Structure formats: structure tokens, C-alpha cells
Amino acid sequence: MQLKPGAVPPPNEDKRWRIVEGTMRRHGHQSHALIEVLHTVQECFGYLDDVALRWVARNLRLPYSKVYGVATFYHFFTLKPQGKHTCVVCTGTACYIKGSTALINAVTAKAKITPGETSDNKQVSLLTARCVGSCGLAPAVVFDGEVAGKVTPEQISKRVEGWMRNDA
């Protein structure tokens, strides 16, 4: 059976699916819009779960394996839910030689997580990036989407400690 583009209704009532549908519509449900659509899903839901991947696959008329393959190829996409707060430590060259390793160690010491992990209380996720483009201010960290420059291990420790305590 050949599905009509856009023929598959969203998996549930969640309004955010409409935004995703918007992206698919804008690209005429063509398969080359896959990466753009995955960006939208991740923006809306924070990560790409299996339900979303399958729905996107059917709507763009792509094999699930292909969608899964793309979602796992690119570092920017994550298949796991993230913590309430994220802390992205830049490990680009400039940041590396100005001490990004010490920053990661500081987070590991405070939240008991290594890059790619989320703390047990789901408060903090630690990620790394290959250059966030603020090398002039190395070492740089992105705290909840905001870039901070010339970060010290003390500063990052304090920030993470605050996040860890906040159970709200």
C-alpha cells in the first residue's frame, strides 16, 4: 500500500506534533527533509524517541532503518531524554589547551556523570561539543543554551551544585 504523504496522524494528542507536521509540510513531505524534521522533533521534545522516529519514517515514506541510521549518525541528535539542565563543555582545540578537561572533571566530581550521561536525579546532563565558536573566550561552556566564556572549574562546580540541589 502506498501511503499518501502526511496521511499518518500523530501518535497522540500532544500539540507539539503539529509543529513537526508543519516542517514536513513546508518541505512537501519529501524524503530529503528528514534531517530538518528530526531537528524540529528534537527541538519540540528534547530528544528523538522510537515513536517519533517511526512516525516520521511513515510520513516521509522512508524505511525506519534509514531514519534510525540518520538519527544515530549525527552527534547533535540524541535518543535519550536529557536532564532538566544541560551543561555542554566545549572540547575544541582552543578550549582543550585552556583546560576543558578540568571542567569536565569538575562536573564528574559534583554530579557523578561522565560526558553523555544524566545525573541520577535527572537534574543535570553533561555533554561535550567540538567548538561552539567562542574560542576567543576559551574555555567555553554552554549552560542551558547560554554560552559562557573563560569558565573556571570553581564556576562550573558551583553551577552544577546548584542545579543538583534544586529538586523542583
Place this chain on the structure above:
Amino acid sequence: MTLDELRELAETEREKQTQVKHEIHVCTAAACLSQRSDQVKASLEAEIKAHGKEDCCKVKGVGCMGLCAAGPLVSDESNGRLYQNVRPADENTDTKEIVASLESEPVERLSLSPELPFFKEQKKIVLENSGKIDPERIEDYICAGGYEALLTALTEMRPLEVIEQITKSGLRGRGGAGYPTGLKWSTVAKASPHNGAKYVICNGDEGDPGAFMDRSVLESDPQRVLEGMAIAAYAVGANRGFIYVRAEYPLAIKRLKIAIKQAETMGLLGANIADTTFSFKIELRLGAGAFVCGEETALIASVEGKRGNPRPRPPYPAQEGLWNAPTLINNVETFANVAPIIRNGGAWYAAIGTEKSKGTKVFALAGRVANTGLIEIPMGMPLRHVIYQLGGGIPDNRRFKAAQTGGPSGGCIPEEYLDMPVDYESLASVGSIMGSGGLIVMDETSCMPDVAKYFMDFCCTESCGKCIPCRVGTVHMHNLLSRITAGEATPEDLALLERLCDVVRNTSLCGLGQSAPNPVATTLKYFRKEYIDHIHHKRCTAGVCEGLARPGKDDKPKGKPAEVTA
């Protein structure tokens, strides 16, 4: 919009600006924004209002002024004053003092001399508008002469004449390999369309860690890139273009979206530009964090919505690219050079730089150097001059050790070559490359085997895995380097590492694998002593490698010394 209408608009805009006595510029590019420059701007505005000076003073958010490390930067265009590290009103009185002193002596505490070699010795072509115009207003760009080149090309030049000027300019691709731009354009122009289509792609992936030139150009002067792409499309006969930008650059994406919309509204992009038969539409595509997607064939796969696996070339994208159609793919900075070349002529551009490397190059100066930020210099400037004059030298009285250019595809240049001119050939002659323009300065606190390990870690995690030499070879090299930096390696390991450099370089499919051994090979060549120290004496002079002895600090090396053979 016609050329006359464009000029009229520029004139009106210019007049409007001369009525403002003090035009205060606040840098709102990424690095300064991360230091809260948006709040600096808001508090300057509030202060001006409080003084009732709205009529003669205007605050404008502009792009990167270059010296990002001293940000947020603020300048007063009327008298050339420049202020650094300006804090917003809730932190102290910086913005109050600046506004209060507009007519009197400058605020000394914050002053930064525009006479510094950092500013004086640059030559700005690509960055000529950066820090001068508001990147979110197309009128500002037009006022600075924007879109004149495009409309002139469309109405007064044939496509071949446009290509001729680019060829004459000697411009070479700024994305890394330095391929002659004119030659690439004429190949695409000659190719016959596939299903009636040809495409232009702007490569804004900028995956090199330590590089932020393209980001800065996109954030500071996005219209410039659009104009360059449109001129290119006209020259090669394309009607559709894509800009591929990494998702990690949200501000660049936001400003590009605004820029595309504004250019379309004004009729400078879209159907029948300037009432001619030429139409050109630009779409944005977001990368998703894969370094290999900067490679042109991988990038094309990614625009097609696939995994970013490179494919063998030929066929080159110029013949068979996006959806099998002839595709022109150039770097952001390459496109940013196009409008001025058309405006001033190819000969003008060719008069700048060296014999084989024409024009200027933008570098992201970072690492252990006093003035970190963005610079644009004429090709051929000696490296020493760049680091010590513009860069202000090495802070904390430390010694220069190496300059890393070209990121993971490049190499480390030692002190003995500091007097070398910066151009494609000279850099290649010492085993490094120009690359996209990352220039990272290292001092004695960097350990070279550790730096090599760092780049190899990058390459093996970024390898797409399609071919074995790169997928397996880089992991193996990384393991060997880990053994070396942990003080566990034998002299045989070193020999194996050198052999792997050759194998991976010569048998990998794409540029990632082919150039991955460069950082290892150059550090082995110029800093061999450090490798020997790690292997034979279990010593890390820089004190970076954990568990190894540092001379002068712990005298006794840990572990058993290896047998000395070399």
C-alpha cells in the same frame, strides 16, 4: 529593485546616518553576547534616553569587532573611541560613564586604543562591514554599498565576464584546499544541467575545532554571503542555492533567516531579480554535528537528508553533485570575497597578497596568545608578525612552542619557522595547511604528544567509518598515542605509529582520513624529543600527562625506564 533604486536607497540611508552625531556601536556577535553585550546595549539606550539625547545619539548592535577576548566592545563612530570589557548597568557604572563623557574626555579606565597593531595591521575585505553595520538590517548593508556588485553583474556583465573577473582575482577556496575559485566556477558553468537544474551550495559547516571565521562572517554580515552566492549562481547558471550551517551556531542561523527574508522582500533574491530574467532562491539547511559533513560529497548527501558519508571523486560535484546535478560548492569566506572583487575588479584583488596566494585571509587567533579574536591579514604576512604584533605575544612570560594551523587536517609549526610567510605554499612546505583559518598558539604548557592524541581522538570519533584505513587506523593511532602519553609505550610502538601515518594517509577515501595523520607527523618531525622523553624517560616536560614525571617538579620518573635504543 533596480540599480538606480538601490543607489537611491543607499543615499537616503547615508543622509539619515549623518544626522546622528554619535553613533554608538555595541558588538552583538556571539562572543560578546555571551558576555551580556545585549544588556550593555539596553543600558546604553536607557542612559541616552535618561539624558534626553535620543536625537543626536543612536545605539546600534553590530557584528564582531575582532578583539573578542576584550569584549563586550563598544565604539563611538564619531570620534573613533573604543571601549573594552564594558559591563551592563546592573554590574557597575560603565555605561553611565560612557554616555556622560560623550562630549568630554573618554573614559580612560575602559579605553582601548584603536592604534594597536591588532587593529592597524589588518586589511579588511571580507570583514569590511563587520562591526560597522547592523547584521539584521539590509538597509545598513545597502548603505555600505551592498548589492551593487550583484545588480551591476546582472545588468552589465555576461556570466562569462563575471567568471573572468573571479579568475583574474586569483581567489582560491577558503574552505581548506585552496582550489582556484574561477576554475571551479567555469567547470560548473560549462556543465550541462541535469533535469534542468544546477545548484550553488555554501559550506558553512565549519567543523574545525578552534575555528570561528565563518560563524563570525555569518553573524556579522550575512547579506554579504547571500550576495556572493547570487553572483555565483548567475555566473554558473543556477537558480537554487543552499546554505549548510551547523546547528551549533543558532545566532548565525537566526541572522541568516532574517537576511534571506529581507533580501526577498526587497526583490534582491527570488524571482526576476532587478527586473532581469535571473531568479535565485536560497534555502537554509542545518548540519547536525558531524565533522565529516564539511567534506563536499558528504555535505551533499546530508543536504539530501542522508547520512553524511563521503563518496569517491570523480565525479566531482561540479559535474555531478546535489541530486546528480552540477553543483558549485564554496566556503562562506570564499563567497564573502566575491562582491568586492566584482565591485573593484579582479586586478585590484590580485594586487594584494603573494604571487600564488592572492588577497587576504581571515584567521581565528586563539590559544596562548594575548589578543584572541578574529583577524584579517594580507596573504604573506610572516607568522611571527601575526603572533607577536597583532596577537600581542604570549602571555604570562611564557615561551612560544608551536602554532597549529588547519585543525585536525593541519599541523604544528615550530619556532624555527616563525618567519615564514603565511600563504598556501609555505604552510604546505612545513607539513601543515592553511585550512579554513584556525590559528592556535601553544606555549610550553602544551605537551605535543598529548596534542597529537587530542587530534587523533577527534579524527577517530569523527570518522564516518566507511573505509577501513580511516576507521581502524585512526583508532589504532589513538591507542598508540594514549600509550605514549601514559608512559607505557615502547620504541616499537613509535615505529608502528610512523608506519600507520603513511598507511592512513595514502589509503583513505576522503580528506578526513588522508589528512588525519598530519598533526602526528608534524609533531613527530619537530618535537621528536618529547616523544622520546615520554617513551624512554617516562617524562612529560610540559607537565600535562598524568602520572609522568615533570623535570624540576618531581625528579624521579615513575615506572621502569624503557630500554634506550633510538
